[in-house]
Amino acid sequence: MDWQLQDAKNQFSKVVQKARTEGPQVVTLRGEQTAVVLSIEDYNALKAGRPNFVDDLLGGPAWDADMARAVEDRPEWPHRDVAL
Template structure:
């Protein structure tokens, strides 16, 4: 359903109930679609489908022992060469 912003503000509890039972509610400002009001379960379902950047970075390929050792040695070498 589509709501003008003023109507959505005046009937907020109705917008919430319709979002819970009927699905997303579109909010318009001066006739332009501006926002969509979602029930929490719909929002959660959307978020579950798209991992965050942190999830992507942490879920990257694992390092084998040789690569981890090489990175560790390089980091120690770089830290030793830096003068303060």
Template sequence: MEWQLQDAKNQFSKVVQRARDEGPQVVTLRGERTAVVLSARDYDALRAGRPTLVDDLLGGPAWDEDLADAVDARAKIPSRGVTC
């Protein structure tokens, strides 16, 4: 079902209930689709199996030994502007 933004604001509990019972509810602004209200169940199904940002970062390519050694050596060199 489509809801004009003002109606969706005024009847938000009904929008949420219908999202639970009937499926996604479309909210329009000036006749243009602007947002979709989903039930938690629908949202979870949509996200199922998709990697998180942490999964993506940890799942990157492994560093070879030369790159790891270069990064390790660089970390031991003081940055500019540091006086001892």
């Protein structure tokens, strides 16, 4: 069901209840679909199996032997002399 923003604000508990029992509720602003209210079950189903940001970073492309060697052989500069 579509809800105009003003109606969704005034009847938010009803919007949430309908999201729980009838499925996603669409909120419109000036006639354009703007937001969706979901039940936690629907939200969790959307999230299931999706990697998070850390998984994305750690799951980057594998390094081939040339790349690994280039990283290992890089110069160890610049150094800061902490004794000064």
